[in-house]
Amino acid sequence: MTIEMTTDAAKTPEPAAEVVLLRSVSKVYGAAPHAVTALDDMTIGFRAGTFTAVMGPSGSGKSTLLHCAAGLDRPTRGQVIVDGTDLGPLDETGLTLLRRGRVGFVFQSFNLVPALTAEQNVALPLRLAGVRPPGAEIRAALAEVGLSGRAGHRPDELSGGERQRVAVARALVTRPAVLFADEPTGALDTRTSREVLALLRDVVDRQGQTVVMVTHDPVAAAHADRVVLMADGRIADEMTAPGDRGDVGGAGPAGLRLRAEAIAVRMAALEGSC
């Protein structure tokens, strides 16, 4: 079922190209009789410059979806296309190069290198790609996430929210086609979560970045343009808020609260029916 959070067709943006496309993707772990179908013939696309939240009960296949879409895991069946490249024929080196250049990833646990400063962590993807990191670009990436003054700090000298902002800067420094975030606010308190979510929203709005985020939190999902609800490896429900989200109570705190409530109701209905 698709729930349109707005009916104002005039505000619907022009259809953009799909940066990530999964066609009839299934992922089965293990073998019969203990096989687990984590993704069940799933078809979904993520358009350029949009922010999608993926929600669903525990075990519904959210992380598997993200990992298959990001080329971190291979589907059992079906096709995954990222930025125009079909991942199927790629060998491990090809997949690594694609992930390095075209995909950004942010994890709940930040995954920063403890011995490196914020600046060195942000520069790491470029170094791994054999590029000498231009200092100005690294400083600009840190400034984008509001951490100009923390460039020389190591992760243990930063707050949780600051660490996640460094992780976002690191994920974006290669200018990826898509940024995947797996529970990016799962380890953060409410206020810090809000900062990280506002940052993700900002890179979508100001830079046209495509973001796909797995979350359990309806408030986090309320920052997205589209919420995909999964159950048993399939899309069970979907909510969209096209345009500037101004139709659904506005982009401010009141609008966020309204959208979060609507999402929580859909989640509760889904969990009740599972």
Ligand SMILES: Nc1ncnc2c1ncn2[C@@H]1O[C@H](COP(=O)(O)OP(=O)(O)OP(=O)(O)O)[C@@H](O)[C@H]1O
């Ligand atoms: N490596 C694996 N081997 C076997 N089964 C797996 C593996 N990874 C995931 N699964 C199973 O696949 C299903 C989907 O898992 P997945 O982690 O994608 O769900 P999820 O929605 O992200 O869950 P959660 O919200 O708890 O993180 C679950 O039944 C899980 O037990």
